[in-house]
Amino acid sequence: MTLTRNDFPEGFLFGAATAAYQVEGHGFGGAGPTHWDTFAATPGNVVRSEDGSRACDQYHRYGEDFDLLMEGNFDAYRFSTSWARVLPEGRGQVNEAGLDYYDRLTDALLERGLKPCQTLYHWEMPAALADLGGWTHPDVHNWFGDYVEVIDGRIGDRMESIATINEPWCVAFLSHFYGAHAPGMRDIRATARAMHHVLKAHGEAMNRLRAKGRDNLGIVLNFDYCEAATEDPKDQKAAATADAIFNRWFIEAITKGTYPSEAMEGFEAHMPKGWQADMKSHINQPLDWLGVNYYTRHIHAHDPAATAWPPNRDVPGHRATTQMGWEVYPEGLHHFITRMSDKYVGDLPIYVTENGMAWEDHILNGAVNDPERCDFIKSHLAAMKKSIDDGANLKGFFYWSLLDNYEWAEGYEKRFGIVHVDFDTLKRTPKASYHMLKEFLSRD
DSSP, X not given: OOOOGGGSOTTOEEEEEOOHHHHSOTTSTTOOOBHHHHHHTXXXXXXXXXXXXXXXXHHHHHHHHHHHHHHTTOOXXXXXXXXXXHSTTSSSSOOHHHHHHHHHHHHHHHHTTOEEEEEEESSOOBHHHHTTTGGGSTTHHHHHHHHHHHHHHHHGGGOSEEEEEEOHHIIIIIHHTSXXXXXXXXXXXXXXXXXXXXXXXXXXXXXXXXHTTOOSEEEEEEEEEEEESSSOHHHHHHHHHHHIIIIIHHHHHHHHSOOOHHHHHHHGGGSOTTHHHHIIIIISOOOSEEEEEEEEEXXXXXXXXXXXXXXXXXXXXXXXXXXXXXXXXXXXXXXXXXXXXXXXXXXXXXXXXXXXXXXXXXXXXXXOOOHHHHHHHHHHHHHHHHHHHTTOOEEEEEEEOSBOOOOGGGTTSOOOOSEEEOTTTOOEEEOHHHHHHHHHTOOO
């Protein structure tokens, strides 16, 4: 069966997503340095030590990009605003050029009939605050709240929706436990504090935005399908522990005011003093919607050679993989949409705020043919349709990403976009997947 827009409910929102540091060009417009600039400048952290100083230069080319969205029949654009562009030192002096840029960007979206969907934080901690401990610092929620009020004062009244934080698992665990992203730490105590403080910052932003009368507020969580390698109880526990850290920690804190016991086995001794009080004051409060980011699954087994928590190892799967080496597993998207609906948020609106695949795309005769990505999108749209048919209140989908961009530790090597970017000339070339979506979204 070939799906079309008409197979989805009336008002279902279709969009594409990007993030500030990945596309804007952080060397433009008075933006301050971020911990990603520091991380990328350290040998071995990022492919070819590449950073986001130019990226896709959306700072100057946003009109061209938004024309592509409009011409592609999209309804909305999910973008993030950069903390370090608005407040170069993270606190104190405001960069008016940064506020003016987001003002122009917002107007440009609205002029084209596109709904602006803002994310307040997509990983670019100002370097000056990272020097003080960043997400491990007990005052980080107040720093974040102050930034939120500044940017919201300029553009908040025109936003279709506002997300507080994108993928707190990456912000806290991937970055402080595995050290794979900035700030590149490998410290369980720092991880436990970051895992809690990022949620407290979410809550602080919610409190301040609610006080200003804002609604349609949410958070964007990423999920990874965790499967046990065998029926062995040790493998089952390995998968349950991974699921608790990746998939349950943030949603259970927000919706139930608790942290999963399987994760607390490792974190409890390292949690900040008095963390329990933060649940009621900040974390466990209503959302207006939930964002679900989903890409892949991992198969987990007990590692008998492990000497530290968690004693897990990954087992290779058998499905086709993307350029990132991630298994293509659309069943996992259906799983998380329905799981969130059934166990955590009920009839609260859910949006798939990111889903997409990286592929080694090339221009041939002026075009980019990417049938693998087309198939990926079709299979995941089918998973979304099945979730709706099974009763989930799914309200929209944002493809990741509109553009090939700076893919964090992977530099510019991995391409997720439906629009190809030549990183020498910055020329945009819509791929076959863009044209497929344009036809899918046509209202004719």
